[in-house]
Every structure is written in structure tokens, then in C-alpha cells.
Amino acid sequence: NSNKWGYDIGASGWGNNESQYYTDRRDNSYVTDGTLKIVAKKEAFSSSQYTSARLLSKGKYSFKYGKVEVRAKIPAGVGTWPAFWMLGVNIAEETWPHCGEIDIFEGKGVDPRVVYGTLHGPGYFGESPHGKVIQTESDLCDDFNVFAIEWSENKISWFMNDDCFFSATAEDVAPNKWVYNQ
Numbered sequence: 001n002s003n004k005w006g007y008d009i010g011a012s013g014w015g016n017n018e019s020q021y022y023t024d025r026r027d028n029s030y031v032t033d034g035t036l037k038i039v040a041k042k043e044a045f046s047s048s049q050y051t052s053a054r055l056l057s058k059g060k061y062s063f064k065y066g067k068v069e070v071r072a073k074i075p076a077g078v079g080t081w082p083a084f085w086m087l088g089v090n091i092a093e094e095t096w097p098h099c100g101e102i103d104i105f106e107g108k109g110v111d112p113r114v115v116y117g118t119l120h121g122p123g124y125f126g127e128s129p130h131g132k133v134i135q136t137e138s139d140l141c142d143d144f145n146v147f148a149i150e151w152s153e154n155k156i157s158w159f160m161n162d163d164c165f166f167s168a169t170a171e172d173v174a175p176n177k178w179v180y181n182q
Contacts, residue, residue: 069148080109117158123176
């Protein structure tokens with residue numbers, strides 16, 4: 001839905017040293033049978049070795065509190081880094097990590113049985129976030145799974161297939177600031 005989603009276009013991963021160039025080309029993202037496909041391709045493009053797509057709702061859609069979920073089948077393979085995450089709507093004023101980042105789901109294709117649910121905020125970000133990593137019994141690339149959070153003023157809970165595997169509160173990140181109220 002182009003009223004809610006746009007494309008983040010460019011290279012270098014905005015601080016993550018990623019090897020792909022994110023495009024808005026239909027080769028890299030399209031919908032078939034009601035499912036969004038995001039396709040990484042090994043191809044030379046604008047001085048990058050790979051292409052993919054990165055979709056965002058910035059400037060189109062935002063909300064405060066509720067349940068957010070994605071039904072996803074992740075890619076396998078070294079170098080893939082599938083994620084579904086949110087940044088605070090105040091990112092232009094506060095910058096990262098002070099705007100807050102909620103990783104609803106993050107995985108690594110090199111180990112397709114690992115699920116990350118994470119908060120990044122001031123004092124707990126990058127290599128020292130606040131979150132939980134779980135190991136699943138089957139590869140996440142074999143079938144679709146539902147990843148979700150339930151977000152309220154002072155608590156965020158993470159779910160995989162309706163099973164809560166982690167919760168975080170303002171007290172859990174203290175003395176650091178809880179920045180998840182916008």
C-alpha cells in the first residue's frame with residue numbers, strides 16, 4: 001500500500017556497512033498471491049555488489065501503542081539479515097538511538113533458527129542492546145512464522161507464533177531512559 005509504505009533507497013546500510021544497494025525496482029520487491037517478496041540479488045548496481053529493497057512507513061504512517069505483527073518466511077544464507085523494526089517518529093529531532101528502536105524481529109540467515117527481539121535506546125544500543133535471543137527448533141526459512149509485539153506506555157512484549165518470549169519495561173532499562181512513548 002503506497003499510502004503507508006515507501007522505499008529507503010541507497011547503499012552502505014546507514015551505518016551497518018551493508019553490501020547491497022536498496023532499490024525501488026520491482027526486481028527487488030513485489031507482491032504475489034498476497035505476499036510481499038523482498039528479493040536480494042547478486043548484481044552490480046551503482047557501485048554495490050548486491051541489490052535488495054528496504055521498505056519504510058516514515059512520513060506516511062505512524063501510530064502509538066498497540067499490537068504489531070508480521071508473518072514472514074526468512075531467507076537463509078550467509079550475509080542475509082532479515083528484520084522488521086520500528087524507529088521513533090521523532091528521529092529527525094532526536095537521532096538514533098535517542099529516538100528509540102524496537103526490533104520486532106531480527107534474524108541472521110547464517111543461523112536461521114535464531115530470533116532476536118530487541119530495544120535500542122540511549123545507553124543500550126549497538127552491541128549492547130536490551131533484548132532476548134531465542135533458538136527455535138526448526139529453520140525459520142522452512143515456513144512462515146508470525147512475529148509480534150504488544151506495545152503499551154511502559155511495557156513491550158515480544159511474541160513468536162503467539163508465544164511470548166520476552167517483555168521489557170521502563171524499569172528494565174533504568175537508569176537509562178525509556179524512549180518508547182512516541
